[in-house]
Amino acid sequence: MRGRVRLLRAWLAALLAVGLPGAGIASRPASAASSSEASYGLRLWQTDDGLPRNSVQAVAQDADGFLWVGTQRGLVRFDGVRFVPVAAQGDFHEALARHPVRALQVTRDGHLLVALDGGGLWQRRAAGAFVRLALAADPEAAFVRTVLETRDGTMWAGTAAGLFRRTAAGWRRIRMHDGGRPSVFAIGTDGADRVWVGLQAGLARVAEDGESLQIVVGSAAHGPVTSVAEDPAGRLWAASRDGLLRVDRAGEVPRVIAVGPRERVRLLHVGADGQVWLGTDTGIRQLRDDERWVTPTGLAGVEAIALALGEDREQNLWVGTNAGLYRVRAGQFRTVATADGLPRGVALAVREDRAGAMWVGTWGGGLVRLGEGAPRTFSTADGLPDARVFALLEDRRGTLWAGTDAGLARLDAGRVRLVPAPGTPAPLRVRLVAEDRVGTLWVGTMQGLFRRDEDRLVPVPLPGVAPGTPVRAVVEDRRRRLWVCAGESVFRADDRERRQVRRLHAVGSTIHAAWLDHRDVLWLGTAAGLVRIDDTGAFAFTPAHGLAIEEVVALAGDDADRLWLSTKRGLVRTSRSGLDAVASGRGAPLVLATYGARDGMLSTEGTSEASPGAWRRGNGELWFATTRGVVVVPPSTGEPARVPPPIVLEEVLVDGRAVAVAGEVRIPPGSRTLEVRYTAPSFAAPEKVRFRHRLDDFAPTWADAGDRRVATYTNVPPGRYTFQVMARNEEGVWSESPAGLRVAVAPRFVQTPLFAGLCLLGLAGAAWGTYAVRMRQMLARLRAVKAERNRMAREIHDTLLQGVAGIGFQLEAARHRLHRDPDGAAQVLDRVSAHVDSCLGDARRSVRNMRSAWLDGQPLAAALAESGRLLATGKVHLEVHEHDWPAALERDLEDQIFRVAQQAIANAISHANASRIDVTLIGAPRALRVAVADDGCGMAEAAGGDDRPRFGFIGMRERARQLAARLHVDSTPGRGTRVELIVPLGLAGRVRRAWHRRHPAIEPAATRMGA
Known part of the structure; x- marks a missing residue:
C-alpha cells in the first residue's frame, strides 16, 4: 500500500x-455565465x-x-x-x-x-x-x-x-x-x-x-x-x-x-x-x-x-x-447581460429580425446585435444620433429602424442614416416605431404622433390630446383598424387613409405598452395595472379580481395562451382565458404566477418608455428588457410543477389542548373550538403555497385560506365530519387529492337522542299531568261543592231545624200554659224569643262556616247540657257526665264533636220518645270518647228503617269521617239507642288538615233539602 x-x-x-x-x-478562475448557462437563486x-x-x-x-x-x-x-x-x-x-x-x-x-x-x-x-x-x-x-x-x-x-x-x-x-x-x-x-x-x-x-x-x-x-x-x-x-x-x-x-x-x-x-x-x-x-x-x-x-x-x-x-x-x-430564466455582450446593463427595447438575431437597444450603450458569432454594437460613432435606443422595428423590406432621444435612425446594409423631421423645433424623442399593412411607418414620440411620408416625418394630430403627450403604442388589427395609445387615451382610425382618428377610451392612468392578440383584443399595460379592450368596451383589472400589480411596462403572449406582464417588481404570468372570464363577470379570482430573482432575474425591474419592451421569438422564447440586461424565458416555463405540494396534518387542538391525530379524532362534549394545523412541505417557492379547506356537513364549501396553515372552527354541533385540506403551488397546481381527517364530536347528554326521547316523554307526561291536575281540580271543585251542600244540609239540620224544633216544642208548651199560667207562658215565650235569636246566629255562622254560638264562653259539657234542655222542654231528663275531659280543644275539633253529640241528643228527643238521655264525655291520652244513650224505642236498623233521607245520621257519619273518628250506633227496638264517637287525638288533627286541603273552602251555595 x-x-x-x-x-x-x-x-x-x-x-x-x-x-x-x-x-x-x-x-x-470561473468564467462568467454565457447566454446558454443557467443562473441560480440563493x-x-x-x-x-x-x-x-x-x-x-x-x-x-x-x-x-x-x-x-x-x-x-x-x-x-x-x-x-x-x-x-x-x-x-x-x-x-x-x-x-x-x-x-x-x-x-x-x-x-x-x-x-x-x-x-x-x-x-x-x-x-x-x-x-x-x-x-x-x-x-x-x-x-x-x-x-x-x-x-x-x-x-x-x-x-x-x-x-x-x-x-x-x-x-x-x-x-x-x-x-x-x-x-x-x-x-x-x-x-x-x-x-x-x-x-x-x-x-x-x-x-x-x-x-x-x-x-x-x-x-x-x-x-x-x-x-x-x-x-x-x-x-x-x-x-x-x-x-x-x-x-x-x-x-x-x-x-x-x-x-x-x-x-x-x-x-x-x-x-x-x-x-x-x-x-x-x-x-x-x-x-x-x-x-x-x-x-x-x-x-x-x-x-x-x-x-x-x-x-x-x-x-x-x-x-x-x-x-x-x-x-x-x-x-x-x-x-437566464439573463443576457454585459457578460454576454451588452455594452450597458440597462436594456430598453428588444426585437428579433428575420435572420433570427436579437437586437437590443440600451441606455447609453447604443444598439447591439446578438446572433451567430460575436455581438455587434452600433453607437454614435457608427452614425446613431444618440446612444439611448428606445424603439426598434424591422420593416417588411428588412430595414431596421431605431428610435433614440435624438431622432429616428435607419440601418440598411450596415449603414446608419437619420430620418429628417422638418418643422420640429427640437430633435424628436422617439419611443415607438410601427408599420401598418400598407407599409406606412408610424412614429410615436414624446412630442406626439408622426407618419413617415417620402422619407420625412409628418405630424398626425390626435383630437383632445395636449401637445407633447407621449405616444406609447400603435397597432393594427385584422380589420385594418389602427389603434393609437397616447397618455391615458386610446384612439382608433377606421378608414384606410387613417384620416379620421377618434378617441374611444380613457383608461384613467398612463399607458406604458400595448399588445394585440389574434382575436383583436387589445391588452394595455398601464401605471395602474392591466386593461382589456374589445368591441364591448374597456375593462380594468383590480386587486379584487386577483391582479394586485402596478406599473405594467411590457406585455407578451406565449404559445400556451398565457399572458406575461413585465412590471417594476418582476414578471407575472396568468391565463388569458381566466382574464376573459373575469372581464365577462363569470370567472373566479385570477391565479397568478410571479417570478423574480429566485428564478434567474438579475433585476426584477422592467424598463418603461421603450417599444417593444417584450418580444416573443420564433423558437417560443420570451425576451423582456430590464434594468440589468434582458431576461430570457424558455418556452417550457410555467408548465405545471412535477411535484405538487403534499399535505401533512400536523396537530389538532380542541379548546387549546392537543389531541391525537391518528385515526378518528374524538372531541369531548361541550368543546367550543376545533383547530387543525396543517402544512405543505414545499421548497421551490414556499411563500407562494396557498391552501383551501372544508369541513363536510358543517362548512361544506371550500374556504380559501391563503397562506395560513391553520383552520379554526367554533361551536361545531355533534356529529361525524371529514376535514379536508388541499394545497396549491406557485404554478397554480393543486394537490392530487386532499388530506383528510375524520372528526367525531360527542354530544352532551342534552343533545343525545335519549334526551330528546325523554323530553318527548316528559312533554307527554307533563301534558297528561296537566290534564290530570285539571281534572282533579275540577273533581275537587265538584266535591267541594257537594261537600258544601252537605255541610249546609248538616248545619241547617243541626242548627236551624233543631232550633226550629225546639221553638216548636216551647211554643206548644206555652200554648198549654197560656190559660192556666199566663206568667209561665210569658217566660216560655221569652225563652223562645232568645232561642230564635240563637237560631238566627247559628244560621249565619253555618253560612260562614264559623263556630257554633253554644260554645262561646262555655265548655263542651255545658253547651251540650244547655242545648239539650232547650230541646227537651222538661219532658226528657238529660244528664251530662264528664271524666278527664280536656279543658281546651281545637275549636274545629270541639265544634265537630258538639255537632255529633247534639244531633244524637236531638234524634233521641225527636224520634225515640226517650224519657232519659245520658251524655258521657271521657278523655284519654290517645282518644276522646263521646257517648249518647237514651231509653227510647230504639231503631230497626243502625242507619234508620225507611228510605227517607236521614240527614242527621248522615251528617254525624260525615263529621266522624272528617275527624278520622269511629262512630258506633247500637240500637235495639224497645230498649233504646247508644251512639258512641271515638276520636283518636294523635291522628285527628293531621287527617282533618289533609281533608281540608283536599276540600278547599268555597263560597257558600244555596242548598235545597228534601223534607
Missing part, C-alpha cells in the same frame, strides 16, 4: 509539473429564522416531504416556512444536547436515522420516539460519521471504529483484508450496487463476499476521502482535502483533478440532473463537462464552509454551512 501511495504522489507531481490541460484549466436561513445553530451538518428529506436539518446542537424539521424542533425525550434528548448531528438518512420504510458524533446511531420510529441502534461495545463506534441504505435495503454505518453492516442477527463489523479497523468518513454506491467507502487512508470497496474492505486508491497524501458519489456517466467521484479522485472503471489508475491551491474539498453531490457539485471551505462549485470547476451565476454569495449537501424532490440543492442553511435553486 505504501508503494501505491508513493506512485500516486509521483504521478500527481508530474501532472502538476508539466501543466496538463486538466490541471491548467481547473486552476483558472436563500439563507439562520438562527433568527428558527435554526438551533448556524452550523448545519446534515440534511435529508423524508417521505412526507419534510426536510430534516441536523446542527451542532439540535435537530429540526423544516417545511419551507417553519423550523420545528424535535421533541426529544429521555436518552436521545441527553445525547442530542451533548453531541452534534453528523449525518441523516431516511430509510425506505420511512424511518429517520440520526448519526451523532459521539452519541451513537438513533432511529426515529413512526410514533416519533427515538431508539438507539447498538453497533458495537467499542466506544469509538459511537462516533458515527455516515449512514447509508443501499437499494437492496442493507444498512451501512461508518464510524471511527470501522464500517458496520446490518444483518438479521444485528450489526456486523466489516474489517480490512489485513484485519485492521479503518476510520470511515463516507459511504457510496455505484451503478453495479458495489459499496465504496471513504477512509482516512484512501478509497476502498467492499469485497464481493461483503465481509472485508479492499483499498482501491490510497490517498494519504490528500487527506481522508470525505465523500463518494457516482455521476450518470458511470464515473465515480471521491472528494478529498486537495481535490477529487475519479475512477472510470475498476482497476484503472485514478485520475486526479485539483480544484485549486487554496480550496479544500469537503463534500460532493451528484444531482438528479447529473450535475456534480462540490462543497469546499469557501463555498460551492460546479463541475462542467470540460472538467472545469466554476462558481455558477448567483452563487458567489456563498462564502462559508460547506458541511452538508443534499437535494430534495423539487431538485433544490441544500447546502449546510457554518453560516446557516442555503437553498440553491436553478433559475427558470
Whole structure:
C-alpha cells in the first residue's frame, strides 16, 4: 500500500509539473455565465429564522416531504416556512444536547436515522420516539460519521471504529483484508450496487463476499476521502482535502483533478440532473463537462464552509454551512447581460429580425446585435444620433429602424442614416416605431404622433390630446383598424387613409405598452395595472379580481395562451382565458404566477418608455428588457410543477389542548373550538403555497385560506365530519387529492337522542299531568261543592231545624200554659224569643262556616247540657257526665264533636220518645270518647228503617269521617239507642288538615233539602 501511495504522489507531481490541460484549466478562475448557462437563486436561513445553530451538518428529506436539518446542537424539521424542533425525550434528548448531528438518512420504510458524533446511531420510529441502534461495545463506534441504505435495503454505518453492516442477527463489523479497523468518513454506491467507502487512508470497496474492505486508491497524501458519489456517466467521484479522485472503471489508475491551491474539498453531490457539485471551505462549485470547476451565476454569495449537501424532490440543492442553511435553486430564466455582450446593463427595447438575431437597444450603450458569432454594437460613432435606443422595428423590406432621444435612425446594409423631421423645433424623442399593412411607418414620440411620408416625418394630430403627450403604442388589427395609445387615451382610425382618428377610451392612468392578440383584443399595460379592450368596451383589472400589480411596462403572449406582464417588481404570468372570464363577470379570482430573482432575474425591474419592451421569438422564447440586461424565458416555463405540494396534518387542538391525530379524532362534549394545523412541505417557492379547506356537513364549501396553515372552527354541533385540506403551488397546481381527517364530536347528554326521547316523554307526561291536575281540580271543585251542600244540609239540620224544633216544642208548651199560667207562658215565650235569636246566629255562622254560638264562653259539657234542655222542654231528663275531659280543644275539633253529640241528643228527643238521655264525655291520652244513650224505642236498623233521607245520621257519619273518628250506633227496638264517637287525638288533627286541603273552602251555595 505504501508503494501505491508513493506512485500516486509521483504521478500527481508530474501532472502538476508539466501543466496538463486538466490541471491548467481547473486552476483558472470561473468564467462568467454565457447566454446558454443557467443562473441560480440563493436563500439563507439562520438562527433568527428558527435554526438551533448556524452550523448545519446534515440534511435529508423524508417521505412526507419534510426536510430534516441536523446542527451542532439540535435537530429540526423544516417545511419551507417553519423550523420545528424535535421533541426529544429521555436518552436521545441527553445525547442530542451533548453531541452534534453528523449525518441523516431516511430509510425506505420511512424511518429517520440520526448519526451523532459521539452519541451513537438513533432511529426515529413512526410514533416519533427515538431508539438507539447498538453497533458495537467499542466506544469509538459511537462516533458515527455516515449512514447509508443501499437499494437492496442493507444498512451501512461508518464510524471511527470501522464500517458496520446490518444483518438479521444485528450489526456486523466489516474489517480490512489485513484485519485492521479503518476510520470511515463516507459511504457510496455505484451503478453495479458495489459499496465504496471513504477512509482516512484512501478509497476502498467492499469485497464481493461483503465481509472485508479492499483499498482501491490510497490517498494519504490528500487527506481522508470525505465523500463518494457516482455521476450518470458511470464515473465515480471521491472528494478529498486537495481535490477529487475519479475512477472510470475498476482497476484503472485514478485520475486526479485539483480544484485549486487554496480550496479544500469537503463534500460532493451528484444531482438528479447529473450535475456534480462540490462543497469546499469557501463555498460551492460546479463541475462542467470540460472538467472545469466554476462558481455558477448567483452563487458567489456563498462564502462559508460547506458541511452538508443534499437535494430534495423539487431538485433544490441544500447546502449546510457554518453560516446557516442555503437553498440553491436553478433559475427558470437566464439573463443576457454585459457578460454576454451588452455594452450597458440597462436594456430598453428588444426585437428579433428575420435572420433570427436579437437586437437590443440600451441606455447609453447604443444598439447591439446578438446572433451567430460575436455581438455587434452600433453607437454614435457608427452614425446613431444618440446612444439611448428606445424603439426598434424591422420593416417588411428588412430595414431596421431605431428610435433614440435624438431622432429616428435607419440601418440598411450596415449603414446608419437619420430620418429628417422638418418643422420640429427640437430633435424628436422617439419611443415607438410601427408599420401598418400598407407599409406606412408610424412614429410615436414624446412630442406626439408622426407618419413617415417620402422619407420625412409628418405630424398626425390626435383630437383632445395636449401637445407633447407621449405616444406609447400603435397597432393594427385584422380589420385594418389602427389603434393609437397616447397618455391615458386610446384612439382608433377606421378608414384606410387613417384620416379620421377618434378617441374611444380613457383608461384613467398612463399607458406604458400595448399588445394585440389574434382575436383583436387589445391588452394595455398601464401605471395602474392591466386593461382589456374589445368591441364591448374597456375593462380594468383590480386587486379584487386577483391582479394586485402596478406599473405594467411590457406585455407578451406565449404559445400556451398565457399572458406575461413585465412590471417594476418582476414578471407575472396568468391565463388569458381566466382574464376573459373575469372581464365577462363569470370567472373566479385570477391565479397568478410571479417570478423574480429566485428564478434567474438579475433585476426584477422592467424598463418603461421603450417599444417593444417584450418580444416573443420564433423558437417560443420570451425576451423582456430590464434594468440589468434582458431576461430570457424558455418556452417550457410555467408548465405545471412535477411535484405538487403534499399535505401533512400536523396537530389538532380542541379548546387549546392537543389531541391525537391518528385515526378518528374524538372531541369531548361541550368543546367550543376545533383547530387543525396543517402544512405543505414545499421548497421551490414556499411563500407562494396557498391552501383551501372544508369541513363536510358543517362548512361544506371550500374556504380559501391563503397562506395560513391553520383552520379554526367554533361551536361545531355533534356529529361525524371529514376535514379536508388541499394545497396549491406557485404554478397554480393543486394537490392530487386532499388530506383528510375524520372528526367525531360527542354530544352532551342534552343533545343525545335519549334526551330528546325523554323530553318527548316528559312533554307527554307533563301534558297528561296537566290534564290530570285539571281534572282533579275540577273533581275537587265538584266535591267541594257537594261537600258544601252537605255541610249546609248538616248545619241547617243541626242548627236551624233543631232550633226550629225546639221553638216548636216551647211554643206548644206555652200554648198549654197560656190559660192556666199566663206568667209561665210569658217566660216560655221569652225563652223562645232568645232561642230564635240563637237560631238566627247559628244560621249565619253555618253560612260562614264559623263556630257554633253554644260554645262561646262555655265548655263542651255545658253547651251540650244547655242545648239539650232547650230541646227537651222538661219532658226528657238529660244528664251530662264528664271524666278527664280536656279543658281546651281545637275549636274545629270541639265544634265537630258538639255537632255529633247534639244531633244524637236531638234524634233521641225527636224520634225515640226517650224519657232519659245520658251524655258521657271521657278523655284519654290517645282518644276522646263521646257517648249518647237514651231509653227510647230504639231503631230497626243502625242507619234508620225507611228510605227517607236521614240527614242527621248522615251528617254525624260525615263529621266522624272528617275527624278520622269511629262512630258506633247500637240500637235495639224497645230498649233504646247508644251512639258512641271515638276520636283518636294523635291522628285527628293531621287527617282533618289533609281533608281540608283536599276540600278547599268555597263560597257558600244555596242548598235545597228534601223534607
